[in-house]
Amino acid sequence: MSSLKQAHCVQMYSYPNLIPLPAAEIQRIRDTIAPYQFERLYGAWFERVVSHDAHAAVLRSAERYIRALQSVRY
Numbered sequence: 001m002s003s004l005k006q007a008h009c010v011q012m013y014s015y016p017n018l019i020p021l022p023a024a025e026i027q028r029i030r031d032t033i034a035p036y037q038f039e040r041l042y043g044a045w046f047e048r049v050v051s052h053d054a055h056a057a058v059l060r061s062a063e064r065y066i067r068a069l070q071s072v073r074y
Contacts, residue, residue, distance in 0.1 A: 008057065008060065008061040008064065009041065009050065009054075009057055009058050009061040010061065010065075011025075011026060011029060011061075011062075011065070015044065020065075022069075023065070023066050023069040023070070026062050026065050026066055026069075027062070027066060029062065030058075030059060030062035030063075030066075033055075033058060033059075034059065036055070037055055038054050038055050039052055039053065039054055039055070040052070040054050041054035041057070041058065
């Protein structure tokens with residue numbers, strides 16, 4: 001799903017329950033899609049479309065998410 005400004009994408013285990021994916025899963029997704037180039041990304045809702053540079057947005061978002069999880073101390 002893309003954010004309103006289309007600068008970031010979000011990967012969730014469960015959107016209705018707001019359950020995020022673990023960092024290891026985000027890393028796996030990032031590494032899997034890294035070699036594939038794509039320009040557009042369509043989200044689960046009609047208004048959520050990354051209309052350009054979607055590949056970079058997904059990779060940037062994954063890095064941001066992983067950094068955020070690494071900074072959390074329980």
